[in-house]
Amino acid sequence: MTDYMIGKFIRSVEMDDAVLARYVADPAAYVQEWMAGAAGPEAPTDDRILTADEQAAFAARDYGALFRLGAHPYLLWHFTEAIYEHEYTEGFGWRELVERYRAAIA
Secondary structure: OOHHHHHHHHHHHHOOHHHHHHHHHOHHHHHHHHHHOOOOOOOOOOOOOOOHHHHHHHHHOOHHHHHHOOOOHHHHHHHHHHHHHHHOOOOOOHHHHHHHHHHHHO
16 A cells, blocks of 8 residues: 555554564464454544555565565564564574565665
């Protein structure tokens, strides 16, 4: 839809630990939950609209696709770091995430 809506979704996830946990546990389900939280048919609005491509990228946690769809790199990096932080292991840590992120948005 717009860069604004992508940013709005990103901020909704990264600013609340409980929401972040729900998103990490099941990204596709959280995307649908977020979309369903819009004003609804009795109060139509465009406050939560994502295209099918944007929804798919968020569901897949595909930061490269999100960048190509217009996500702001600063917001996207903090989002990426937040959603992958729990997966750091001895063989995959912050430095590896940085390198993967750089390659995906290049």
